[in-house]
Amino acid sequence: MSASKPEIINKISKNFPNLYKKDINKFFDIFISEIIKALSKGERVELRDVMMFEPRIQKKRISLNPKTLEKVEVPEKKNILFKCSKEWKKKLNEKK
Numbered sequence: 625m626s627a628s629k630p631e632i633i634n635k636i637s638k639n640f641p642n643l644y645k646k647d648i649n650k651f652f653d654i655f656i657s658e659i660i661k662a663l664s665k666g667e668r669v670e671l672r673d674v675m676m677f678e679p680r681i682q683k684k685r686i687s688l689n690p691k692t693l694e695k696v697e698v699p700e701k702k703n704i705l706f707k708c709s710k711e712w713k714k715k716l717n718e719k720k
Contacts, residue, residue, distance in 0.1 A: 663704060
C-alpha cells in the first residue's frame, strides 16, 4: 500500500478535525518545499528520531549500453540518501 498526498491529508484532517484541509495542504507543500530547498543547497535534513535525507554526488563514470555494449559516459549527478531511525526500523521489522 502506498500513501498519496490526498490520502495523507485526509488522514490528518480526520485526526485533527479543527484544522481545515486547505491549511493542512499548504503546510504539507511548505514542508516538502523546504526539504527540497535544503537538499538542493547541499544541506543535510534531519528529523530527529524519525528520518534523515542527505544529498550525495555520484561521480561521472563510463558505463556500458546493455544492448549494443557501447561505452557511454554518464555525467555527474546528485542523489538523495535516506535513512530512517532505529526506532522506525524496529517497528517495520516487528512480527505481528
